[in-house]
Amino acid sequence: MAVSYIMLLLLRLLLGAALAGTFLTLYVARLELCDPPHRLMVTMVAGGFWVAGELLAPGLAVLCKDWRFLQGALALLLALLASCWSCPSLFPESARWLLATRQLEKGKRVLRRLAEGNGAHLEEDFYSQENLFAELDSLSTGVPQPRYHLICEVFSTRVIWKNSLILGFTA
Known part of the structure; x- marks a missing residue:
């Protein structure tokens, strides 16, 4: 998707910021939606999904074959996640x-x-x-x-x- 090296750097910066925001948003959502006795269990399960996603990323890279398609696939996954956050029935106001x-x-x-x-x-x-x-x-x-x-x-x-x-x- 990037046509130049500067655009690639900016998109990677945006991806890194989105991933950091994702991690903090999930942490706050766990605090809001889970009662204290279950927070550690939910945190560990969420961490397991996080690690599973990181382990599946090389498989996605093999399937995409080109780094531009890989960047597009990752952006598509993040866009799908962002569309879920905009649904108020999934994440009610605190x-x-x-x-x-x-x-x-x-x-x-x-x-x-x-x-x-x-x-x-x-x-x-x-x-x-x-x-x-x-x-x-x-x-x-x-x-x-x-x-x-x-x-x-x-x-x-x-x-x-x-x-x-x-x-x-x-x-």
Whole structure:
């Protein structure tokens, strides 16, 4: 697909950035979609798929025979993956993000869909609208005041260190 050496370098740079973004996106998706007891198992299975893809790449190179076709095949696979990410039913908006940014109605809808997907019956008393979202409704009262943090404070939290350790382990 590249007609010159400079274009090849730019496309390889774009491919490398896409692969790095893919790895981080999958990590964040695992954090959002998996409960803590299952995260390590899902991480190891995802790592297995990653390694399998890397091991199948030489076979794809043999099938393509020409490096330009190989680059096109890899770009096609990444485009297919990117089209899956744009489907909101596969990757719903993060409920944490929606609640943190005070988008309470969208957050409630996402939480309700996740609860129904996990088999919770919303007709029961425990899952009724009054019980389930009472705390969220209390957050919507008043004007939220912005909070400012130093970068040192962010890196001194336990959650950041734990996620950095998990990301380093999986990398």
